[in-house]
Amino acid sequence: MDVRFPVTRDPGNFSEVIELDLRDVDYIETHQTGFVVFHTKDEVFYPVVPKLSILEKHLEDLGFLRLDRTNLSNIEKIRYYDEERSLVFFNDKISKSSKFTTVSSSMKKMLKNRLARRSGRNGNH
Structure with a gap:
């Protein structure tokens, strides 16, 4: 199943919105700043906060x-x-x-x- 999640490359969500394929995610954590972070092999992404x-x-x-x-x-x-x-x-x-x-x-x-x-x-x- 292809599941995509809207993310950006910055915790404030000011950069381009990307649809991250969740199959590419190694793990998800709550960062010490309180933000949820998606980790892939080479990058870190932040879910778009619906504000x-x-x-x-x-x-x-x-x-x-x-x-x-x-x-x-x-x-x-x-x-x-x-x-x-x-x-x-x-x-x-x-x-x-x-x-x-x-x-x-x-x-x-x-x-x-x-x-x-x-x-x-x-x-x-």
Whole structure:
């Protein structure tokens, strides 16, 4: 079975994300710094820690944008921007069960501009 694990070459996860084939791992340890470390024959790797700040850096090129401190949103998946309530929705038809997330006041203008560029319109859909 081919099992891959997202890792980087540094404990802060700032370098390139690599999919490490776990069959290449000799052993895994908790380092004295508290980080988990994957050891292969010649290298050391650190698992990607699922923090928004780390994911933000690595997913920006895929179209994810930090809309507020609690979320990263895929701009291509946004279907409606309710500027008045500072919410973005990911469904074409808005209902009580629609998925949504919040937009910080500092991101409103940037989001509106990005959505306008994406759709060729002035931002709300």
